[in-house]
Amino acid sequence: MDAEQMDGEQIEDIEIRLLLEALFRRYHYDFRNYAQASLKRRLRQARDQMGLPTFSALQDRLLRDPATVSRLLDFLTVQVSELFRDPAYFRAIREKVVPHLRTYPSLKVWIAGCSSGEELYSFVILFREEGLEERTLFYATDINQDALDAAARGIYPLDRIRTFTENHQFSGGKSSLSDYYSTAYGHAAFDKSLRERVVFSDHSLVTDAVFAEMHLISCRNVMIYFDRGLQDRAVGLFRGSLARKGFLGLGAKESLRFSQYAGSFGEFVREEKIYQRRDP
Amino acid sequence: MTRPRAVVIGASAGAVQALSRLLPILPGDYPLPVLVVVHVPPGRRNVLASLFAAKCNLEVREPDDKEPIAPGTILFAPPDYHMLVETDRTVSLSVEGPVQFSRPSIDVLFESAADAYGSGLVGAVLTGANHDGAEGLRALFEAGGTALVEDPASAAYPVMPRAALAFVPGAESVPLDALAKRLLDLAG
Numbered sequence: 269m270d271a272e273q274m275d276g277e278q279i280e281d282i283e284i285r286l287l288l289e290a291l292f293r294r295y296h297y298d299f300r301n302y303a304q305a306s307l308k309r310r311l312r313q314a315r316d317q318m319g320l321p322t323f324s325a326l327q328d329r330l331l332r333d334p335a336t337v338s339r340l341l342d343f344l345t346v347q348v349s350e351l352f353r354d355p356a357y358f359r360a361i362r363e364k365v366v367p368h369l370r371t372y373p374s375l376k377v378w379i380a381g382c383s384s385g386e387e388l389y390s391f392v393i394l395f396r397e398e399g400l401e402e403r404t405l406f407y408a409t410d411i412n413q414d415a416l417d418a419a420a421r422g423i424y425p426l427d428r429i430r431t432f433t434e435n436h437q438f439s440g441g442k443s444s445l446s447d448y449y450s451t452a453y454g455h456a457a458f459d460k461s462l463r464e465r466v467v468f469s470d471h472s473l474v475t476d477a478v479f480a481e482m483h484l485i486s487c488r489n490v491m492i493y494f495d496r497g498l499q500d501r502a503v504g505l506f507r508g509s510l511a512r513k514g515f516l517g518l519g520a521k522e523s524l525r526f527s528q529y530a531g532s533f534g535e536f537v538r539e540e541k542i543y544q545r546r547d548p
Numbered sequence: 549m550t551r552p553r554a555v556v557i558g559a560s561a562g563a564v565q566a567l568s569r570l571l572p573i574l575p576g577d578y579p580l581p582v583l584v585v586v587h588v589p590p591g592r593r594n595v596l597a598s599l600f601a602a603k604c605n606l607e608v609r610e611p612d613d614k615e616p617i618a619p620g621t622i623l624f625a626p627p628d629y630h631m632l633v634e635t636d637r638t639v640s641l642s643v644e645g646p647v648q649f650s651r652p653s654i655d656v657l658f659e660s661a662a663d664a665y666g667s668g669l670v671g672a673v674l675t676g677a678n679h680d681g682a683e684g685l686r687a688l689f690e691a692g693g694t695a696l697v698e699d700p701a702s703a704a705y706p707v708m709p710r711a712a713l714a715f716v717p718g719a720e721s722v723p724l725d726a727l728a729k730r731l732l733d734l735a736g
Protein backbone atom coordinates (compact mmCIF):
# COMPACT_ATOMS: atom_id res chain seq x y z
CA MET A 269 0.00 0.00 0.00
CA ASP A 270 1.02 3.50 -0.86
CA ALA A 271 2.01 5.59 2.16
CA GLU A 272 -0.36 8.37 1.19
CA GLN A 273 -3.28 6.01 1.02
CA MET A 274 -3.24 5.03 4.63
CA ASP A 275 -6.54 6.09 6.15
CA GLY A 276 -7.30 7.53 9.56
CA GLU A 277 -8.42 4.19 10.87
CA GLN A 278 -5.08 2.54 10.17
CA ILE A 279 -3.15 5.44 11.62
CA GLU A 280 -5.27 5.12 14.75
CA ASP A 281 -4.39 1.43 14.99
CA ILE A 282 -0.69 2.27 14.91
CA GLU A 283 -1.16 4.92 17.57
CA ILE A 284 -3.03 2.51 19.81
CA ARG A 285 -0.24 -0.07 19.55
CA LEU A 286 2.31 2.57 20.46
CA LEU A 287 0.22 3.88 23.33
CA LEU A 288 -0.15 0.39 24.83
CA GLU A 289 3.57 -0.19 24.36
CA ALA A 290 4.30 3.07 26.20
CA LEU A 291 1.97 2.08 29.04
CA PHE A 292 3.76 -1.23 29.35
CA ARG A 293 7.34 0.08 29.15
CA ARG A 294 6.78 2.99 31.46
CA TYR A 295 4.35 1.53 34.01
CA HIS A 296 4.35 -2.27 33.43
CA TYR A 297 0.63 -2.52 32.79
CA ASP A 298 0.30 -4.90 29.88
CA PHE A 299 -2.81 -4.35 27.77
CA ARG A 300 -1.09 -5.18 24.51
CA ASN A 301 -3.01 -8.39 23.98
CA TYR A 302 -6.42 -7.39 25.22
CA ALA A 303 -9.33 -7.92 22.85
CA GLN A 304 -9.06 -4.98 20.50
CA ALA A 305 -12.62 -4.12 19.61
CA SER A 306 -13.88 -2.99 22.99
CA LEU A 307 -10.46 -1.71 24.08
CA LYS A 308 -10.44 0.65 21.14
CA ARG A 309 -13.84 1.92 22.05
CA ARG A 310 -12.81 2.66 25.62
CA LEU A 311 -9.55 4.27 24.53
CA ARG A 312 -11.52 6.62 22.30
CA GLN A 313 -13.65 7.54 25.29
CA ALA A 314 -10.52 8.18 27.37
CA ARG A 315 -9.01 10.36 24.67
CA ASP A 316 -12.21 12.36 24.20
CA GLN A 317 -12.89 12.81 27.91
CA MET A 318 -9.36 13.98 28.53
CA GLY A 319 -9.92 16.49 25.75
CA LEU A 320 -7.02 15.24 23.63
CA PRO A 321 -7.04 15.28 19.84
CA THR A 322 -5.16 12.02 19.20
CA PHE A 323 -3.84 8.88 20.83
CA SER A 324 -0.37 10.23 20.21
CA ALA A 325 -1.21 13.20 22.43
CA LEU A 326 -2.54 10.82 25.04
CA GLN A 327 0.69 8.82 24.86
CA ASP A 328 2.72 11.96 25.35
CA ARG A 329 0.77 12.89 28.46
CA LEU A 330 0.90 9.34 29.80
CA LEU A 331 4.68 9.13 29.49
CA ARG A 332 5.29 12.38 31.33
CA ASP A 333 2.47 12.54 33.85
CA PRO A 334 2.09 9.47 36.11
CA ALA A 335 -1.27 10.76 37.36
CA THR A 336 -2.68 9.87 33.94
CA VAL A 337 -2.15 6.15 34.57
CA SER A 338 -4.92 5.60 37.06
CA ARG A 339 -7.31 7.68 34.96
CA LEU A 340 -6.47 5.61 31.95
CA LEU A 341 -6.84 2.37 33.92
CA ASP A 342 -10.38 3.32 34.76
CA PHE A 343 -11.12 3.28 31.05
CA LEU A 344 -9.01 0.27 30.18
CA THR A 345 -10.54 -1.95 32.84
CA VAL A 346 -14.27 -2.41 33.00
CA GLN A 347 -15.61 -2.21 36.52
CA VAL A 348 -19.11 -3.58 36.32
CA SER A 349 -20.27 -6.09 38.90
CA GLU A 350 -23.16 -7.17 41.10
CA LEU A 351 -23.67 -9.28 44.17
CA PHE A 352 -24.73 -12.78 43.09
CA ARG A 353 -24.61 -11.72 39.44
CA ASP A 354 -26.26 -14.56 37.47
CA PRO A 355 -27.94 -16.18 40.47
CA ALA A 356 -28.10 -19.54 38.69
CA TYR A 357 -24.30 -19.68 38.78
CA PHE A 358 -24.24 -19.26 42.55
CA ARG A 359 -27.05 -21.74 42.90
CA ALA A 360 -24.98 -24.28 41.00
CA ILE A 361 -21.96 -23.53 43.20
CA ARG A 362 -24.16 -24.04 46.26
CA GLU A 363 -25.91 -27.19 45.11
CA LYS A 364 -23.29 -28.94 43.03
CA VAL A 365 -19.84 -27.69 44.06
CA VAL A 366 -20.26 -27.14 47.80
CA PRO A 367 -21.00 -30.85 48.51
CA HIS A 368 -17.54 -31.66 47.11
CA LEU A 369 -15.85 -28.83 48.97
CA ARG A 370 -17.30 -30.11 52.23
CA THR A 371 -15.04 -33.13 52.03
CA TYR A 372 -11.91 -30.97 52.51
CA PRO A 373 -10.69 -29.94 55.97
CA SER A 374 -9.43 -26.62 54.65
CA LEU A 375 -10.16 -24.66 51.49
CA LYS A 376 -8.68 -21.96 49.32
CA VAL A 377 -10.87 -19.92 47.00
CA TRP A 378 -9.60 -17.39 44.48
CA ILE A 379 -11.76 -14.64 43.05
CA ALA A 380 -9.65 -13.48 40.10
CA GLY A 381 -10.56 -10.03 38.76
CA CYS A 382 -12.72 -9.26 41.78
CA SER A 383 -13.38 -5.64 40.78
CA SER A 384 -15.04 -3.72 43.64
CA GLY A 385 -15.77 -6.88 45.61
CA GLU A 386 -19.32 -7.85 44.75
CA GLU A 387 -18.40 -11.34 43.61
CA LEU A 388 -16.16 -11.84 46.64
CA TYR A 389 -18.89 -10.91 49.13
CA SER A 390 -21.28 -13.22 47.29
CA PHE A 391 -18.89 -16.12 47.87
CA VAL A 392 -18.16 -15.29 51.49
CA ILE A 393 -21.86 -15.02 52.29
CA LEU A 394 -22.60 -18.25 50.45
CA PHE A 395 -19.80 -20.04 52.29
CA ARG A 396 -21.02 -18.69 55.62
CA GLU A 397 -24.53 -19.91 54.86
CA GLU A 398 -23.16 -23.31 53.97
CA GLY A 399 -20.97 -23.49 57.08
CA LEU A 400 -17.71 -23.51 55.13
CA GLU A 401 -16.42 -20.01 55.83
CA GLU A 402 -14.37 -20.92 58.88
CA ARG A 403 -12.25 -23.41 57.02
CA THR A 404 -11.74 -21.21 53.96
CA LEU A 405 -9.19 -18.65 52.94
CA PHE A 406 -10.32 -16.31 50.15
CA TYR A 407 -7.96 -14.55 47.77
CA ALA A 408 -9.40 -11.54 45.98
CA THR A 409 -7.19 -10.15 43.23
CA ASP A 410 -7.36 -7.48 40.58
CA ILE A 411 -5.01 -5.12 38.73
CA ASN A 412 -7.04 -2.02 39.47
CA GLN A 413 -5.96 -0.67 42.86
CA ASP A 414 -8.99 1.63 43.18
CA ALA A 415 -11.24 -1.37 42.67
CA LEU A 416 -9.31 -3.40 45.27
CA ASP A 417 -9.62 -0.54 47.75
CA ALA A 418 -13.36 -0.41 47.12
CA ALA A 419 -13.55 -4.18 47.58
CA ALA A 420 -11.78 -3.92 50.92
CA ARG A 421 -14.25 -1.22 52.03
CA GLY A 422 -17.35 -3.12 50.90
CA ILE A 423 -19.57 -0.08 50.72
CA TYR A 424 -22.19 0.16 47.97
CA PRO A 425 -24.88 2.67 47.13
CA LEU A 426 -28.18 1.73 48.70
CA ASP A 427 -30.01 1.81 45.38
CA ARG A 428 -28.09 -1.28 44.32
CA ILE A 429 -29.24 -3.34 47.30
CA ARG A 430 -32.56 -4.24 45.80
CA THR A 431 -30.97 -6.08 42.87
CA PHE A 432 -28.40 -7.63 45.21
CA THR A 433 -31.17 -8.91 47.47
CA GLU A 434 -33.18 -10.39 44.62
CA ASN A 435 -30.10 -12.06 43.19
CA HIS A 436 -29.22 -13.46 46.60
CA GLN A 437 -32.70 -14.95 46.95
CA PHE A 438 -32.59 -16.49 43.46
CA SER A 439 -29.20 -17.99 44.25
CA GLY A 440 -30.86 -20.05 46.96
CA GLY A 441 -29.77 -17.75 49.79
CA LYS A 442 -30.50 -19.22 53.21
CA SER A 443 -30.40 -15.98 55.15
CA SER A 444 -31.46 -12.41 54.67
CA LEU A 445 -28.92 -10.24 52.89
CA SER A 446 -29.66 -7.46 55.36
CA ASP A 447 -27.96 -9.59 58.03
CA TYR A 448 -24.65 -8.70 56.41
CA TYR A 449 -24.70 -4.94 56.03
CA SER A 450 -25.65 -1.81 57.89
CA THR A 451 -26.94 1.30 56.23
CA ALA A 452 -25.99 4.92 56.65
CA TYR A 453 -25.99 7.99 54.43
CA GLY A 454 -27.49 6.25 51.43
CA HIS A 455 -24.97 3.44 51.54
CA ALA A 456 -24.82 -0.16 52.62
CA ALA A 457 -21.62 -1.12 54.40
CA PHE A 458 -20.91 -4.86 54.41
CA ASP A 459 -19.84 -6.26 57.74
CA LYS A 460 -16.12 -6.40 58.37
CA SER A 461 -16.42 -9.94 59.71
CA LEU A 462 -16.95 -10.95 56.05
CA ARG A 463 -13.41 -9.80 55.31
CA GLU A 464 -11.67 -11.61 58.13
CA ARG A 465 -10.67 -14.53 55.98
CA VAL A 466 -9.90 -12.55 52.84
CA VAL A 467 -6.53 -11.62 51.39
CA PHE A 468 -6.74 -8.75 48.90
CA SER A 469 -3.94 -8.49 46.47
CA ASP A 470 -2.75 -6.79 43.32
CA HIS A 471 -2.28 -9.60 40.83
CA SER A 472 -2.39 -9.66 37.04
CA LEU A 473 -3.50 -12.69 35.08
CA VAL A 474 -1.34 -11.39 32.27
CA THR A 475 2.00 -10.83 33.96
CA ASP A 476 1.95 -12.59 37.36
CA ALA A 477 2.37 -16.21 38.37
CA VAL A 478 0.69 -18.95 40.41
CA PHE A 479 0.70 -18.09 44.12
CA ALA A 480 -1.20 -20.83 45.97
CA GLU A 481 -3.05 -24.08 45.46
CA MET A 482 -6.78 -23.47 45.10
CA HIS A 483 -9.86 -25.66 45.43
CA LEU A 484 -12.08 -23.21 43.61
CA ILE A 485 -11.29 -20.35 41.26
CA SER A 486 -13.98 -17.98 40.08
CA CYS A 487 -12.97 -15.69 37.25
CA ARG A 488 -15.98 -14.09 35.67
CA ASN A 489 -16.13 -11.54 32.89
CA VAL A 490 -12.43 -10.84 33.08
CA MET A 491 -11.10 -13.00 30.26
CA ILE A 492 -13.68 -11.60 27.83
CA TYR A 493 -11.32 -8.61 27.69
CA PHE A 494 -8.37 -10.76 26.61
CA ASP A 495 -7.53 -12.00 23.14
CA ARG A 496 -7.33 -15.74 22.68
CA GLY A 497 -3.62 -16.05 23.33
CA LEU A 498 -3.95 -14.17 26.58
CA GLN A 499 -6.94 -16.26 27.57
CA ASP A 500 -4.77 -19.32 27.12
CA ARG A 501 -2.17 -17.82 29.39
CA ALA A 502 -4.74 -17.13 32.09
CA VAL A 503 -6.37 -20.54 31.82
CA GLY A 504 -2.92 -22.13 32.01
CA LEU A 505 -2.35 -20.17 35.18
CA PHE A 506 -5.64 -21.45 36.60
CA ARG A 507 -4.78 -25.00 35.70
CA GLY A 508 -1.45 -24.62 37.46
CA SER A 509 -3.16 -23.13 40.53
CA LEU A 510 -5.87 -25.73 40.97
CA ALA A 511 -5.65 -28.66 43.33
CA ARG A 512 -6.55 -32.09 41.96
CA LYS A 513 -10.21 -32.02 40.96
CA GLY A 514 -10.35 -28.30 41.72
CA PHE A 515 -13.13 -26.18 40.23
CA LEU A 516 -13.02 -23.27 37.81
CA GLY A 517 -16.09 -21.05 37.34
CA LEU A 518 -16.37 -18.60 34.44
CA GLY A 519 -18.85 -15.96 33.33
CA ALA A 520 -22.16 -16.93 31.75
CA LYS A 521 -20.88 -16.37 28.23
CA GLU A 522 -17.32 -17.57 28.62
CA SER A 523 -16.18 -20.99 27.54
CA LEU A 524 -13.07 -23.15 27.57
CA ARG A 525 -14.15 -24.62 24.24
CA PHE A 526 -11.81 -22.35 22.30
CA SER A 527 -8.93 -22.73 24.72
CA GLN A 528 -5.71 -24.62 24.23
CA TYR A 529 -6.35 -26.15 27.66
CA ALA A 530 -9.88 -27.36 26.93
CA GLY A 531 -8.68 -30.93 27.43
CA SER A 532 -7.40 -30.21 30.94
CA PHE A 533 -10.89 -29.53 32.24
CA GLY A 534 -14.15 -31.39 32.35
CA GLU A 535 -17.52 -29.66 32.19
CA PHE A 536 -18.90 -29.95 35.69
CA VAL A 537 -22.03 -27.80 35.37
CA ARG A 538 -22.23 -27.12 31.67
CA GLU A 539 -24.90 -24.41 31.57
CA GLU A 540 -23.18 -22.41 34.29
CA LYS A 541 -19.68 -22.72 32.90
CA ILE A 542 -18.31 -24.51 35.93
CA TYR A 543 -15.37 -26.77 35.10
CA GLN A 544 -13.36 -29.29 37.03
CA ARG A 545 -9.67 -29.94 36.60
CA ARG A 546 -8.89 -33.25 35.01
CA ASP A 547 -5.86 -35.19 36.06
CA PRO A 548 -3.13 -35.20 33.48
CA MET B 549 -16.68 -2.21 -3.03
CA THR B 550 -15.84 -5.70 -1.79
CA ARG B 551 -18.40 -8.45 -1.72
CA PRO B 552 -20.33 -8.48 1.53
CA ARG B 553 -18.94 -10.82 4.14
CA ALA B 554 -21.35 -10.23 6.98
CA VAL B 555 -24.71 -8.72 7.88
CA VAL B 556 -25.46 -6.82 11.07
CA ILE B 557 -29.00 -5.99 12.15
CA GLY B 558 -30.29 -3.83 15.00
CA ALA B 559 -33.85 -3.63 16.25
CA SER B 560 -35.62 -2.45 19.36
CA ALA B 561 -39.35 -1.96 20.06
CA GLY B 562 -41.27 -4.16 17.62
CA ALA B 563 -38.17 -6.25 16.97
CA VAL B 564 -39.63 -9.71 17.38
CA GLN B 565 -42.44 -9.13 14.89
CA ALA B 566 -40.14 -7.43 12.40
CA LEU B 567 -37.43 -10.08 12.63
CA SER B 568 -40.08 -12.79 12.28
CA ARG B 569 -40.89 -11.37 8.86
CA LEU B 570 -37.23 -11.26 7.89
CA LEU B 571 -34.98 -13.95 9.33
CA PRO B 572 -37.17 -17.03 8.55
CA ILE B 573 -37.12 -16.05 4.86
CA LEU B 574 -33.34 -16.40 4.60
CA PRO B 575 -32.63 -19.79 3.01
CA GLY B 576 -30.59 -22.52 4.70
CA ASP B 577 -27.69 -21.89 2.33
CA TYR B 578 -27.49 -18.16 2.98
CA PRO B 579 -23.75 -17.56 2.72
CA LEU B 580 -23.21 -14.73 5.21
CA PRO B 581 -23.13 -14.62 8.98
CA VAL B 582 -25.92 -12.48 10.45
CA LEU B 583 -25.29 -10.71 13.76
CA VAL B 584 -28.29 -9.28 15.51
CA VAL B 585 -28.72 -6.89 18.43
CA VAL B 586 -32.17 -6.60 19.92
CA HIS B 587 -32.77 -4.46 22.98
CA VAL B 588 -33.93 -6.90 25.61
CA PRO B 589 -34.10 -6.50 29.35
CA PRO B 590 -31.27 -8.19 31.25
CA GLY B 591 -32.03 -11.57 32.66
CA ARG B 592 -33.06 -14.71 30.95
CA ARG B 593 -30.61 -16.17 28.50
CA ASN B 594 -31.24 -17.61 25.07
CA VAL B 595 -34.85 -16.49 24.82
CA LEU B 596 -34.60 -14.87 21.39
CA ALA B 597 -32.16 -17.43 20.08
CA SER B 598 -34.47 -20.34 20.87
CA LEU B 599 -37.51 -18.47 19.58
CA PHE B 600 -35.86 -17.88 16.22
CA ALA B 601 -34.06 -21.20 16.04
CA ALA B 602 -37.50 -22.77 15.81
CA LYS B 603 -38.53 -20.53 12.91
CA CYS B 604 -35.36 -20.15 10.84
CA ASN B 605 -33.59 -22.22 8.21
CA LEU B 606 -30.24 -21.04 9.49
CA GLU B 607 -28.56 -22.00 12.71
CA VAL B 608 -29.41 -19.49 15.46
CA ARG B 609 -27.35 -19.01 18.62
CA GLU B 610 -26.30 -16.71 21.40
CA PRO B 611 -22.52 -16.84 21.03
CA ASP B 612 -19.97 -17.36 23.74
CA ASP B 613 -17.05 -14.98 23.93
CA LYS B 614 -14.41 -15.56 21.18
CA GLU B 615 -16.71 -17.73 19.14
CA PRO B 616 -15.66 -17.79 15.48
CA ILE B 617 -18.19 -16.09 13.21
CA ALA B 618 -19.30 -18.75 10.75
CA PRO B 619 -21.23 -18.15 7.53
CA GLY B 620 -24.87 -19.12 7.56
CA THR B 621 -25.30 -18.56 11.27
CA ILE B 622 -27.48 -16.03 13.03
CA LEU B 623 -25.94 -14.77 16.25
CA PHE B 624 -28.03 -12.87 18.78
CA ALA B 625 -26.25 -10.64 21.30
CA PRO B 626 -26.75 -12.15 24.78
CA PRO B 627 -28.83 -10.02 27.16
CA ASP B 628 -26.72 -7.73 29.33
CA TYR B 629 -23.62 -8.00 27.11
CA HIS B 630 -22.38 -5.86 24.27
CA MET B 631 -21.47 -8.00 21.26
CA LEU B 632 -18.47 -6.91 19.20
CA VAL B 633 -16.56 -8.23 16.21
CA GLU B 634 -12.79 -8.64 16.33
CA THR B 635 -10.64 -8.26 13.22
CA ASP B 636 -9.94 -12.01 13.26
CA ARG B 637 -13.71 -12.47 12.80
CA THR B 638 -14.50 -13.77 16.23
CA VAL B 639 -17.09 -12.43 18.64
CA SER B 640 -16.06 -10.52 21.75
CA LEU B 641 -18.46 -9.76 24.55
CA SER B 642 -18.28 -6.93 27.06
CA VAL B 643 -20.19 -5.90 30.15
CA GLU B 644 -19.15 -2.26 30.03
CA GLY B 645 -21.85 0.32 30.67
CA PRO B 646 -24.94 0.77 28.51
CA VAL B 647 -24.57 2.80 25.31
CA GLN B 648 -27.65 4.76 24.25
CA PHE B 649 -29.18 3.31 27.43
CA SER B 650 -28.77 -0.16 26.02
CA ARG B 651 -26.67 -3.22 26.65
CA PRO B 652 -26.44 -4.78 24.13
CA SER B 653 -26.14 -1.71 21.96
CA ILE B 654 -26.52 -1.59 18.20
CA ASP B 655 -23.91 1.17 17.88
CA VAL B 656 -21.29 -0.99 19.59
CA LEU B 657 -21.89 -3.96 17.28
CA PHE B 658 -22.02 -1.85 14.11
CA GLU B 659 -18.90 0.19 14.90
CA SER B 660 -16.76 -2.82 15.70
CA ALA B 661 -18.09 -4.75 12.71
CA ALA B 662 -17.31 -1.77 10.47
CA ASP B 663 -13.72 -1.90 11.75
CA ALA B 664 -13.49 -5.61 11.12
CA TYR B 665 -15.25 -5.93 7.75
CA GLY B 666 -14.80 -2.47 6.21
CA SER B 667 -16.69 -2.21 2.95
CA GLY B 668 -17.65 -5.89 3.19
CA LEU B 669 -20.41 -5.20 5.67
CA VAL B 670 -24.16 -4.83 5.28
CA GLY B 671 -26.06 -3.21 8.13
CA ALA B 672 -29.76 -2.71 8.71
CA VAL B 673 -31.50 -0.61 11.35
CA LEU B 674 -35.07 -1.72 11.93
CA THR B 675 -38.01 -0.67 14.08
CA GLY B 676 -37.38 0.96 17.45
CA ALA B 677 -38.25 3.83 19.73
CA ASN B 678 -34.78 5.23 20.49
CA HIS B 679 -31.69 6.42 18.67
CA ASP B 680 -29.36 3.46 19.01
CA GLY B 681 -27.88 2.33 15.71
CA ALA B 682 -27.65 5.75 14.05
CA GLU B 683 -24.01 6.34 14.93
CA GLY B 684 -23.11 2.75 14.23
CA LEU B 685 -24.72 2.90 10.82
CA ARG B 686 -22.75 6.02 10.06
CA ALA B 687 -19.48 4.29 10.97
CA LEU B 688 -20.49 1.39 8.73
CA PHE B 689 -21.37 3.72 5.86
CA GLU B 690 -18.17 5.71 6.20
CA ALA B 691 -16.16 2.49 6.08
CA GLY B 692 -17.77 1.79 2.71
CA GLY B 693 -20.39 -0.71 3.87
CA THR B 694 -23.97 -0.99 2.64
CA ALA B 695 -26.35 0.90 4.95
CA LEU B 696 -29.98 -0.19 4.98
CA VAL B 697 -32.82 1.20 7.06
CA GLU B 698 -36.33 -0.15 7.44
CA ASP B 699 -38.65 2.28 5.69
CA PRO B 700 -40.04 4.38 8.56
CA ALA B 701 -43.42 4.40 6.81
CA SER B 702 -43.73 0.64 7.30
CA ALA B 703 -41.91 0.36 10.64
CA ALA B 704 -43.93 -0.46 13.76
CA TYR B 705 -41.84 2.11 15.63
CA PRO B 706 -40.35 4.64 13.19
CA VAL B 707 -38.18 6.64 15.62
CA MET B 708 -35.07 4.50 15.30
CA PRO B 709 -35.14 4.14 11.50
CA ARG B 710 -35.82 7.86 11.17
CA ALA B 711 -32.87 8.71 13.42
CA ALA B 712 -30.66 6.42 11.35
CA LEU B 713 -31.76 8.03 8.09
CA ALA B 714 -31.20 11.50 9.52
CA PHE B 715 -27.67 10.48 10.51
CA VAL B 716 -26.92 8.62 7.31
CA PRO B 717 -28.80 10.32 4.48
CA GLY B 718 -27.04 8.05 2.00
CA ALA B 719 -28.63 4.92 3.52
CA GLU B 720 -31.21 2.99 1.51
CA SER B 721 -34.68 2.96 2.96
CA VAL B 722 -36.25 -0.46 2.35
CA PRO B 723 -39.74 -1.66 3.28
CA LEU B 724 -39.57 -4.58 5.70
CA ASP B 725 -41.08 -7.03 3.23
CA ALA B 726 -38.42 -6.24 0.64
CA LEU B 727 -35.53 -6.49 3.05
CA ALA B 728 -34.95 -10.25 2.89
CA LYS B 729 -34.72 -10.08 -0.91
CA ARG B 730 -32.27 -7.20 -0.61
CA LEU B 731 -30.08 -9.20 1.77
CA LEU B 732 -30.17 -12.14 -0.63
CA ASP B 733 -29.22 -9.99 -3.60
CA LEU B 734 -26.37 -8.39 -1.68
CA ALA B 735 -24.99 -11.80 -0.74
CA GLY B 736 -24.71 -12.44 -4.50
Ligand SMILES: C[S@@+](CC[C@H](N)C(=O)[O-])C[C@H]1O[C@@H](n2cnc3c(N)ncnc32)[C@H](O)[C@@H]1O
Binds near residue numbers: 380382474
Ligand atom coordinates in the same frame (compact mmCIF):
# COMPACT_ATOMS: atom_id res chain seq x y z
C1 LIG C 1 -16.15 -6.71 34.47
S1 LIG C 1 -15.13 -6.82 35.89
C2 LIG C 1 -15.62 -8.37 36.56
C3 LIG C 1 -16.07 -8.30 37.98
C4 LIG C 1 -16.57 -9.59 38.59
N1 LIG C 1 -15.64 -10.69 38.43
C5 LIG C 1 -17.92 -9.97 38.04
O1 LIG C 1 -18.04 -10.86 37.20
O2 LIG C 1 -18.90 -9.36 38.46
C6 LIG C 1 -13.53 -7.13 35.20
C7 LIG C 1 -12.38 -6.98 36.19
O3 LIG C 1 -11.20 -7.58 35.66
C8 LIG C 1 -10.09 -6.82 36.09
N2 LIG C 1 -8.94 -7.13 35.25
C9 LIG C 1 -8.67 -6.67 34.01
N3 LIG C 1 -7.47 -7.13 33.58
C10 LIG C 1 -7.00 -7.93 34.56
C11 LIG C 1 -5.80 -8.71 34.71
N4 LIG C 1 -4.88 -8.73 33.76
N5 LIG C 1 -5.63 -9.41 35.85
C12 LIG C 1 -6.57 -9.38 36.83
N6 LIG C 1 -7.71 -8.66 36.74
C13 LIG C 1 -7.93 -7.95 35.63
C14 LIG C 1 -10.61 -5.41 35.98
O4 LIG C 1 -9.81 -4.49 36.73
C15 LIG C 1 -12.02 -5.55 36.51
O5 LIG C 1 -12.07 -5.35 37.88
